[in-house]
Amino acid sequence: MKKLINDVSAVVPDMLAGLAALNPNLSLLQGGTIVVRADAEAVAARGEVALISGGGSGHEPAHAGYVGHGMLSAAVAGEVFTSPSTDAVLDAIRAVTGAAGALLIVKNYTGDRFNFGLAAEIARAEGIPTEMVIVADDVALTASGDHAGRRGLAGTVLVHKIAGAAAAAGRPLTEVARIAREVAASLGTMGVALTPCTVPAAGKPGFELADGEIEWGLGIHGEAGVARGAMERADAIVERLLTKIVGDLSLQAGERVALLVNNLGGTPASELSIVAGAALSYLAGRGIKVERAWAGTFLSALEMAGISMTLLRVDDDRLGWLDAAAHTSAWPALSGRVAQVSIRSAPGKADRASAATLAHDATLRRVIEAVCACLLEAEPTLTEMDQRVGDGDLGISLSRGARKILDELDGYPAASTPGAVLRSLSATVRRVVGGTSGPLYAVMLLRAAVALEQSAGTSAQQWAAAFGAGVDGLMEVGGARPGDRTMVDALKPAADALQSALARAQAPDAALQAAVDAAADGTARTATMHPRRGRSSYVGERALGYVDPGAHAVALWLAAIRAALG
Numbered sequence: 098m099k100k101l102i103n104d105v106s107a108v109v110p111d112m113l114a115g116l117a118a119l120n121p122n123l124s125l126l127q128g129g130t131i132v133v134r135a136d137a138e139a140v141a142a143r144g145e146v147a148l149i150s151g152g153g154s155g156h157e158p159a160h161a162g163y164v165g166h167g168m169l170s171a172a173v174a175g176e177v178f179t180s181p182s183t184d185a186v187l188d189a190i191r192a193v194t195g196a197a198g199a200l201l202i203v204k205n206y207t208g209d210r211f212n213f214g215l216a217a218e219i220a221r222a223e224g225i226p227t228e229m230v231i232v233a234d235d236v237a238l239t240a241s242g243d244h245a246g247r248r249g250l251a252g253t254v255l256v257h258k259i260a261g262a263a264a265a266a267g268r269p270l271t272e273v274a275r276i277a278r279e280v281a282a283s284l285g286t287m288g289v290a291l292t293p294c295t296v297p298a299a300g301k302p303g304f305e306l307a308d309g310e311i312e313w314g315l316g317i318h319g320e321a322g323v324a325r326g327a328m329e330r331a332d333a334i335v336e337r338l339l340t341k342i343v344g345d346l347s348l349q350a351g352e353r354v355a356l357l358v359n360n361l362g363g364t365p366a367s368e369l370s371i372v373a374g375a376a377l378s379y380l381a382g383r384g385i386k387v388e389r390a391w392a393g394t395f396l397s398a399l400e401m402a403g404i405s406m407t408l409l410r411v412d413d414d415r416l417g418w419l420d421a422a423a424h425t426s427a428w429p430a431l432s433g434r435v436a437q438v439s440i441r442s443a444p445g446k447a448d449r450a451s452a453a454t455l456a457h458d459a460t461l462r463r464v465i466e467a468v469c470a471c472l473l474e475a476e477p478t479l480t481e482m483d484q485r486v487g488d489g490d491l492g493i494s495l496s497r498g499a500r501k502i503l504d505e506l507d508g509y510p511a512a513s514t515p516g517a518v519l520r521s522l523s524a525t526v527r528r529v530v531g532g533t534s535g536p537l538y539a540v541m542l543l544r545a546a547v548a549l550e551q552s553a554g555t556s557a558q559q560w561a562a563a564f565g566a567g568v569d570g571l572m573e574v575g576g577a578r579p580g581d582r583t584m585v586d587a588l589k590p591a592a593d594a595l596q597s598a599l600a601r602a603q604a605p606d607a608a609l610q611a612a613v614d615a616a617a618d619g620t621a622r623t624a625t626m627h628p629r630r631g632r633s634s635y636v637g638e639r640a641l642g643y644v645d646p647g648a649h650a651v652a653l654w655l656a657a658i659r660a661a662l663g
Contacts, residue, residue, distance in 0.1 A: 098300045105297045109154045109174050116161055120426050123164055130181065131189050132161040133171040140170065141195025146264040146273045147171070149189050150202040150257060152209050153178040155296070156317055159254060159396040162427025168261035169425075170199075177296050177399070178318040180208030186216035190225060198226030198270040202256055202277060204249025205233035206318075228274040232256050234284035234407065236345040237314025237323050248316045251359040251396040252284035252407040255419075258428065262421035276418075280409065285342040287314055288361060288405030289334055294319045294398050313337075317361070317398045331368070335375040338406045343383065346408060350384030355409045355419060355433070358392035363402035369393065372404055377435065389419055389433035460662070461515055465506065465522070467661035468654045469499035475653050482646035486628070490532055491646050498530040498538070515555055519546035519563075534647065537571050537584070544570030557605040558596075565592040579619075582626040584647035590615035591655055606663065613655045620648040 102108050110129035117123045117132060124135045134140060141147060151160045151173030160172035170193040175181035190199050199220065203213045213229060220227040234252035260277040268276070290312040293302035296319055303319030306312060311329075315322030329337075348354065358373045373392040380387050388411050396405075411419070420432065472495045480492030502525050510517035519542045527539035545567035552559045568588045577583040579590070594615035598608035623645040627638070 098295055098297070100295075100297055102297060108297055109176060112154065112157070113161060113174060116426070122166075122424070123161070123426075126188060126192055128185070128188075130174045131171060131185060131192070132164050132174070133189065133193050134164055134166070134169075137170055137193040141193060141197070144195065144197050145170075145267065146197045146270045147190075147194040147199040148202060148257065148261050148264055148273075149173065149186070149193065149199055150253070151175070151181055151186070151189070151213075152204055152206070153180060153318070155294075155319075155399045156396050158394060158427035163254065163257050163261075163425050165423065165425035165428075167265050167421055167423030167425070168257050168428060169202075170194075175208075177298065180206065180212050183212045183215045183219070186213050187219055190216060190220045190227065194220075194225055194227075196226075198228070200260060200264070200270060200274050200277060201227065201229040202253065202260065203229055203231050204253050205231050205235075205246050206248065209249075226270055228270055230256065230260075230274060230277040230281055232281045232284070234281065234286040235314075235316065236285045236342050237287050250286040250288065250317060250407070251357055251405045252281075252286045252409065254395045255284065255355065255357060255407065255409050256280050258423060259415060259418040261423065262418040265421065280415065283346070283410040284407060285346045286357075286359075286405050286407040287338045287341050288317075288322075288359075288403060289313050289338060290315050290322065290361060290398075290401055290403035291328070292363060292400075292402040294362065294401035296399070311403075315403075317396060319398055319401070331371050332375040332379075335372055335406070336379055339376060339379050339408070342406065342408050343385070346410065348383075348385055348408070348410070351386070353386045353388045353411050354380070355411050355415075356380070356387050356390040357395060357407035357409075358390070359396060359405045359407065360392075360394040361401040361403040361405060362394070362397035363400045364404055369404065372406075376406060387435050388416055390435050391429050391431070391433050393429055395427070461518060462506065464658050464661045465502065465518075467657045469503050471654050471657035472496055472499040472650070475650065479646050479650055482643065482649060485643050487646065491534060491650065494530050494532050494534050495650060498526050498535070501525050501529045516546040516550035519543070519549065533575070534584075537575050540574045541567035541571040541588075543567075557608065558599050561592075561595045561599050561608070565596055568592045580626060580629075582623045582628040582645050582648075584645065584651050586619045586623050586626070586645065587616040587648035587651035587655075590619040591651070606659075609659050609662065613652070613659050616648075616652040616655050620644050620652045623648050 103111055113125060113129060113132055117125050122135050124133050126133060147170040149171045150169055153175045155177040161174065163169045164172050171189040173181040173185050173189045201213050201217055203209050217227045217229045232249040232253045233247035235248040235250050238247045256277050259280050260273055263273045263276045292306060293304045295302050304321045309328050310325055312322040313324040313326060356376060358369055358376060360369055369392045377387055476492040476496040480489055483489045483491040502522060505525055509521040523539045523542035526535055545563040548563035548566040572585055577585040579586055591612040595608050595612035598611040621644060624642055
């Protein structure tokens with residue numbers, strides 16, 4: 098187990114101390130596991146209902162991240178995935194509650210219900226008006242069945258938001274509690290995990306998943322879900338989750354909802370955005386109007402990779418509460434309003450549709466298609482190679498470029514103008530291939546295009562000269578030289594070998610084979626080179642023993658050209 102902690106027994110107080118230190122609007126009660134609004138006494142004195150929530154830690158930013166104006170008055174933290182004690186909850190009630198009373202918002206777990214429930218009983222016996230709302234939004238479990246009841250999941254955060262807005266507006270305890278209960282009854286949430294998580298005290302994952310497996314319908318405590326299945330596309334996962342939630346809530350076309358896409362802890366923001374887009378598309382297809390939507394980390398399960406999705410039925414009143422101001426460290430600043438995505442044409446983009454197109458039987462087209470097929474096939478190999486010595490994106494970058502070239506090939510200029518074809522290739526590559534490879538390949542193709550246009554010919558010697566000019570341009574822009582352990586170690590020997598063989602009057606196919614052999618030899622030699630350029634330079638000596646993936650890619654596509662012309 099590798100975690101950035103000091104001591105397993107001090108995870109919770111250390112975490113909350115850091116949070117409070119970064120937020121002057123928060124205070125810690127003695128003992129270090131209860132976070133309260135710094136102005137809690139003043140808020141209670143002016144007659145606002147206090148909102149208190151909490152539960153086991155490990156769900157950050159919940160629950161302390163929602164303490165502040167417009168949401169919670171206090172959050173009570175237990176140990177990781179463990180309910181806080183009754184006395185801790187009672188301390189929080191006493192600390193932040195005035196004459197208006199307190200509402201406890203509790204997720205439906207046995208320990209939380211018992212400890213918060215007993216604290217509410219004691220508080221009422223002391224004369225403190227106290228109500229409790231249970232949130233059980235997990236649609237993966239049947240409403241009635243052989244279990245402890247539906248669990249409280251990320252939908253709880255929307256209860257915090259709406260009840261908190263009602264309390265900040267001065268509504269009395271009975272009304273705030275009613276609003277919270279109605280919201281809780283209008284929620285549905287379901288999650289899927291791509292990995293388990295590790296509780297610090299346990300030191301090992303709560304369950305195991307094979308590389309190609311995912312866990313459906315799990316809770317937020319590292320426990321297994323209700324079903325296990327094969328990994329699927331993001332849109333298929335979204336469809337399955339939302340179909341279950343929509344069915345459970347009996348949502349019909351024309352109804353209005355708020356959508357919460359929640360990161361269970363270890364999911365990249367890029368994947369959350371993909372999921373959010375798929376969710377909006379799915380709901381639009383069902384005729385369900387998404388009035389507000391947020392994607393982010395709202396209620397996690399430590400470092401678990403995965404998501405949960407929440408739908409809440411909304412009306413104008415609930416939208417008003419959702420839109421009300423909230424000043425906390427975790428509630429998003431964005432309004433949640435959903436925009437229509439506008440895609441505009443890039444300025445100065447040439448219209449290729451009217452140009453003469455690359456002939457279907459042209460040799461040049463055959464070569465381009467062979468190179469693209471080679472790069473598509475090599476994607477997993479190049480990815481694996483690049484993961485050893487770089488950032489792992491080479492395979493997907495080159496395959497993305499290959500796919501786009503194949504998509505646009507029919508719109509390229511005629512094969513009788515090869516320089517113009519290379520210019521089009523360069524434009525495609527620079528537009529869709531990012532990182533280092535994109536601009537380097539783009540400048541190589543552009544320099545080669547200029548050389549062909551200036552020579553006004555298409556002999557083998559002129560193609561070889563254009564290839565050499567392209568490699569020189571790539572070296573000029575990229576700064577790499579032979580021996581730096583980059584694709585130049587394959588490109589430069591290949592270009593030199595091709596021109597040398599043709600100068601000795603070798604046949605074009607033999608000269609091309611010499612170029613292929615030189616590229617392969619140059620690639621092999623990179624395994625013993627200390628990296629001085631490119632991504633491999635960051636890993637230093639650890640790259641030794643592995644050939645440079647960029648050079649390997651060059652050797653592959655040169656061999657593909659040789660085969661296409663054979």
